[in-house]
Amino acid sequence: MPFMKGPAPVRRTIKYLNSGQLILKDKIKIFSVNYNTFGKHHEGAKEFVFWNIPQVQYRNPNVQVLTLKNMTPSPFVRCYYEDGRDLLVDIDSRSRHEILEHLIKVLGKTKAQLDAEARLAERKDNPANFGYGCDRHCICEIPGQLPCPGTVPLPNHMRGKITHPRF
Structure with a gap:
């Protein structure tokens, strides 16, 4: 060093x-x-x-x-x-x-x-924080993110339930 x-x-x-x-x-x-x-x-x-x-x-x-x-x-x-x-x-x-x-x-x-x-400095909230006690409850509230799976179902390929044939 x-x-x-x-x-x-x-x-x-x-x-x-x-x-x-x-x-x-x-x-x-x-x-x-x-x-x-x-x-x-x-x-x-x-x-x-x-x-x-x-x-x-x-x-x-x-x-x-x-x-x-x-x-x-x-x-x-x-x-x-x-x-x-x-x-x-x-x-x-x-x-x-x-x-x-x-x-x-x-x-x-x-x-x-x-x-x-x-x-x-402690009080300053980072806009990237989300969850309880922050400005945003969920990451789905940020534009460009996927919506919550509870309100809009995820596409099948993201669920891991459907297997694709191998080429």
């Missing part, structure tokens, strides 16, 4: 990617992390990029995620909103867990918002 090669291949598993806690607000369109690959005060930012950025990208498919390396004296996160504003978050000398907790508090959706979205 080629996807299980490289440093910490667990980062590419679906279970790990789904376990991400940072779900950004809908108004955020660009999420960028600026850090250096050297320096003691950049360690938390470097670990955050390594362990948590894949989760952020997976859980926020409509957000562009950028990582800019070796361009700044101190690490920071900058978020750009859809109306043109931006927000700067200082992550200097913080561990990756502190960074994640702070970003969830500042940029993430609240627990109430996530619960409301989950309830709305």
